Amino acid sequence: MRVATLVWLWALVMLAGCEPTTQPRLLGPGEADQLTIYSTTDTDVFAPVIADFEALYPQVRIRFVELEAAQLNARFLAEERSGRAEADIVFSAAMDMQVKLVNDGLAARHTSPNVDALPRWAQWRREAFGLTFEPVVMLYNPRLLSGRRVPRSRAELAEALAADPAFWQRRIGTYDIATSSVGYLLATQDARQSSEFGALAKIMGSRSVRVYARTSDLIAAIEAGEIALGYNVLGSYAKRRIAAGDRLKIVYPQDYTLAIIRTAFIPKRAPHPRAAHTFLEYLLSLRGQQVLSRNSFLSPAREGPGGPYARLAITGTAVGPLRPIPLGPGLMTYLDRQKKQRFLANWRAMIGTGTELSPDNAAMSAP
Amino acid sequence: MRRPRIRSLRATLLAQMSALFVLGMIGLYWAASAYATLAADRSYDRLLAGSALAIAESLTVTPEGVRVDIPYSALDMLAAAPDDRMFYRVVAPDGRTVTGDADLPPIEAAAAEAPDGLGASERFFDTLYRGETVRFVVLGRESSNLAQKGWTWIQVGQTRNARQDLSRELLVQSLLPILLMTIVALGAVWVGIGRALRPLVRVRAALSARQPSDLSPLQTDVPDELRPIIEGINDFMGRLQGNIELLRNFIANTAHQLRTPLAALIVQLQMVERASEEDRRHGLAVANRSAKKLSRLIDQLLSDALIEHRSSLREIAEFDLKAVIASAVRETVSAMEDHDVRFASPLATAPMTGDRLVLEEAIKNVLHNALTHGTSDDPVEIALDSTETGYRLTVCDRGAGIPPDQLATVFDRFRRGSGNTLGAGLGLSIVRQAVDQHNGRVVLENRQGGGTCVTLELPT
Secondary structure (H helix, E strand, C coil): CHHHHHHHHHHHHHHHCCCCCCCCCCCCCCCCEEEEEEECCCHHHHHHHHHHHHHHCCCEEEEEEECCHHHHHHHHHHHHHHCCCCCCEEEECCHHHHHHHHHCCCECCCCCHHHHCCCHHHEECCCEEEEEEEEEEEEECCCCCCCCCCCCCHHHHHHHHHHCHHHHCCCEEEECCCCCHHHHHHHHHHHHHCCCHHHHHHHHHHCCCEEECCHHHHHHHHHCCCCCEEEEEEHHHHHHHHHCCCCCEEECCCCCEEEEEEEEECECCCCCHHHHHHHHHHHHCHHHHHHHHHHHCCEECCCCCCHHHHHHCCCHHHCCCEEECCCCHHHHHHHCHHHHHHHHHHHHHHHCCCCCCCHHHHHHHCC | CCCCCCCCHHHHHHHHHHHHHHHHHHHHHHHHHHHHHHHHHHHHHHHHHHHHHHHHHCEEEECCEEEECCCHHHHHHHHHCCCCCEEEEEECCCCCEEEECCCCCCHHHHHHHCCCCCCCCCEEEEEEECCEEEEEEEEEEEECCCCCCEEEEEEEEEECHHHHHHHHHHHHHHHHHHHHHHHHHHHHHHHHHHHHCHHHHHHHHHHHCCCCCCCCCCCCCCCHHHHHHHHHHHHHHHHHHHHHHHHHHHHHHHHHHHHHHHHHHHHHHHHHHHCCHHHHHHHHHHHHHHHHHHHHHHHHHHHHHHHHHHHHHCCCEEEEHHHHHHHHHHHHHHHCCCCCEEEECCCCCCEEEECHHHHHHHHHHHHHHHHHHCCCCCCEEEEEEECCCEEEEEEECCCCCCCHHHCCCCCCCCCCCCCCCCCCCCHHHHHHHHHHHCCCEEEEEECCCCCEEEEEEEEC
16 A cells, blocks of 8 residues: 555645745845845935844945936846846836846745735735835925915816916926836826826926926926926925925825835846845835835835825825836836837827937837 | 455455545546646636737738737736736737847747648747746738738737646645545445444354354344355354264264173173183183274274374375385284285386375275175285376275175265174275375275175375
């Protein structure tokens, strides 16, 4: 009967669906290593998190490389191709590009109980991880808009733009989606979410909308009074500037509020995989998520008590339906070469700017 | 080959049934896993085809080239397989990739594999791409636009994680009930055998409750399957009863046979005590004869017991039959000195396999009979010949012979030829038993011109 016993065991093993759940190897306490982070987030936004991690792992030497999303993408791909990988963690708000890199099989798997604590839309394949969650808002200068009705939704914004062309002329601003990867992601998501987005873009175009490549420039323009309202501003930047004393106000669009998820992955060819897994695990841990939200004005992606609104420290009534952009292959749609060309062409036609498609972006969208 | 010992019916049955179940499970596993893969492929293939179709519907072929507006849903619907990577491309009639990943596995190969080769309907294939097995669908759209004449191909691929998950789930769902059923069935066998074997316990109780002398048939009620055992026990007890009765008769007979010569001897010795000098000699001679007869009777009883005993020992060895005959002749003749024996044989030696002691006993008995029943004038003739199967030994005398109506019964115990004085009737019974043990045959016939011939046919 020994053979029969073996057969039974074999059958049980097959039935158990033996998927190997290998936990990543992490750094031991006091173990020395290096860590290179490629990130789109401004260094000082991320600084508290890095400081806290360094307190936990003082022996890890951290190099933080801050890049614009498209540059980051191009640099990472170039290093991959040449075989001189430098990045241990790639952290970017350009979710679509991150998903594309993961889809191309460049990311390493990371499994832990902390990963399971993430909401469904905040991780993909256990390779791409949404660490922070931030609403995309309208930011206005109350000084300029005093006495006027503040638009609470996209429809109200379009209405206001149409009702008072003289006031709004060159006083509305948003991202230059041809140069800002995050701006492009947000615009394409808007196009997907709302059929009225075309109308909004058109009316913004007819009010000579001013476009900015960087969030900080856009916010600075609002603060300076050059423009009255910024459309699709990243919430964390706005909050940080408000906390720093800028007299600005945030509107969470009530038709829907997009939420962008800053996405991290560990490259398969990361030169310091153990430090990378350790750092990622720290970011996913409760402590890391708390430090992220408390000191960086980034909302943690991980579900806390009280739901998503509690994370934002705002009441549910002030916000429309919150729509986190889910991580997944759908995000690659607008990276399609033809799709992107057409979308940018339409955008330029609508807002009437003569911005040329930069060669960087053309290269980036190619597979 | 040694036959395996049967330890327990329950264990044997369980072992065989579980082996059968395991084999069944293996078979079911292969069948179910093939089916599960097929089912998973079918459902996810629809998704894949839907995605390709959505892309195909966004195709426009202009003189400048093929235009594609990938719908968000085309890629997003593949997120139904949440952890799978996906790849796509559109290839213009001139073979250039219009959009998507240009390094996808070639479409021409896939199209050539298809039976119709037209590409009107979608076609699926699995291949290794970027380190993972990827399921691809290829969909063709024909355009008659003059500048871009020919087929535009849409290729969409997806890794197989979700399919594997689904097929594994299907497999477990289908095999788990069978596994549980198997365990329940084995448990039922375990309990059922215990219940079925309960009558055996009753039989044992009935047997152990009996007096040792009680050999009447068992009346315990048993299932049909156990009836042969009960019948076997009853049959055996019947034979045992017969045997015991035979033994009782034998003892009674033996006692009787021993008592008669012993009583005669006592009387004769008493007479000798009181007799005159001349009568005393005659009386002693008579007493001597009685003692000899008694001794002979005891010899025969012993040799009967010996043969009975040895038949259960079965000490088989090789020996020379001729030497055995010679030894038997020597011993018998020396006991009865006033007789003549002639032994003739054309054989130099007669190798034989069997129980030497038993055969010698038998031959001695035959000789003794011949010497006792024959006359002292004519010698007893012994002849040993070889036959096709073995040996033929004949012992002939010139005695009175046996009445034809007794020829059949002389071989039974205590059945003596009539009109004779010596012998208790054990001799020929011993001979027959000994010859039977050697698969031989013994024939007794009257001789022409008076006397008897005993023929032993002994196969080697």
